[in-house]
Amino acid sequence: MVVAAPLLRSLRRLPRRTLLAGAAGLAMLGFLAVTPAPEAPVVEHLPAQGPVTDPPLYYVRPRMRSVALTFDISWGHRTLPQVLDILRREGVRATFFLSGPWAEHHPDLVRAIVAGGHEVASHGQEHVNLSQFDAAYIRQNIERSHAILKQLSGQIPRFFRPPNGDFDDLVVRTARSLGYETVIWAVDSLDWKNPGASYMVERVRKLVFPGAIVLFHASDSSRQVHEALPAVLADLKARGYRLLTLGELYRQGEPGRVDPRGDPDYPPVREADVAPGQEPGLAPGRTPRR
Ligand SMILES: [Zn+2]
Numbered sequence: 001m002v003v004a005a006p007l008l009r010s011l012r013r014l015p016r017r018t019l020l021a022g023a024a025g026l027a028m029l030g031f032l033a034v035t036p037a038p039e040a041p042v043v044e045h046l047p048a049q050g051p052v053t054d055p056p057l058y059y060v061r062p063r064m065r066s067v068a069l070t071f072d073i074s075w076g077h078r079t080l081p082q083v084l085d086i087l088r089r090e091g092v093r094a095t096f097f098l099s100g101p102w103a104e105h106h107p108d109l110v111r112a113i114v115a116g117g118h119e120v121a122s123h124g125q126e127h128v129n130l131s132q133f134d135a136a137y138i139r140q141n142i143e144r145s146h147a148i149l150k151q152l153s154g155q156i157p158r159f160f161r162p163p164n165g166d167f168d169d170l171v172v173r174t175a176r177s178l179g180y181e182t183v184i185w186a187v188d189s190l191d192w193k194n195p196g197a198s199y200m201v202e203r204v205r206k207l208v209f210p211g212a213i214v215l216f217h218a219s220d221s222s223r224q225v226h227e228a229l230p231a232v233l234a235d236l237k238a239r240g241y242r243l244l245t246l247g248e249l250y251r252q253g254e255p256g257r258v259d260p261r262g263d264p265d266y267p268p269v270r271e272a273d274v275a276p277g278q279e280p281g282l283a284p285g286r287t288p289r290r
Contacts, residue, residue: 052167052169056167056172056181056184056257057159058213058258058261059260060249060256061253062210062211064242064252064275064277065242065274065275065277066211067208067210067213067241067242067243067244067249068095068248068249069095069214069216069243070094070097070185071094071216071218072096072123072218073096073097073217073219074163075102075221076221077109079220080109080113083218083225083229084112084116086230087116093117093118094245095119095121095159095245095246095247096121097159097160098110098121098122099124100122100124100125100148100149103148103149110149111152111153114154114155118245119159119246121158121160121183122157123161124141124160124163125140125142130162130163131170134170135170139177142175143178158179159183159247160183162182167184184213186207186212186214186256186268187207187215188215189204189215191216191225197227197228200224200228201231204228204235207266208236210270211249211253212267212269239276240276240278241276
């Protein structure tokens, strides 16, 4: 993963057109026997690491052992129903960051998310790195998706995850002026790399801590998330974690605004210091419905 980071950083500087041309070239070589997708799958990156004076949310210092699972969606309709099925079976609610165009194309799936008792949040309109744009564009990006999400979900989204986790002070402040808290994550499951279910389960198991915001995707580019989720949930429940929506977690304590990723003192909150949020070892599926 360390080796991949510089490559990703250099890839993100390339114009999108160049990347698409590269992908098209590979496809023509016959290595990728895939049906062209109606919307291009999106590769997520690590957030910008520049100096930030107005930081976003990475985690919460909770009163009890709890965690928020978050799923970004900007493409596809196959992965999400599988994810929703698992969450329903396990009695777990989560937060879904929806892009405006995706929601517009899949109103039935937006309704399924709401019917599952989940929280709808915003992933913006165009899936671009917002730190490259001015305030007017950022405002328009957030406002357009807000109108769509509000209308289709009946919820008023309060959390905004910028595309690719890319942000700067202007993004955070503009989002705040529109009533949004900008949310990154503390734990990236790396599901967008499709590294295999057991890798993802082990990664989340090792990195999770009380109050962590965990990143998954329910876009179709995330092809293994449904294989990893049952074991991730079983592990968290066995360790006494309650699984909350972001809104619920937010009300649990102080917002964590210092990026914990790569910090030598990781994790910022120790599991042993926080009382279990539910009876440890409660079997999956036996969580009381809320
Ligand atoms: Zn995204």
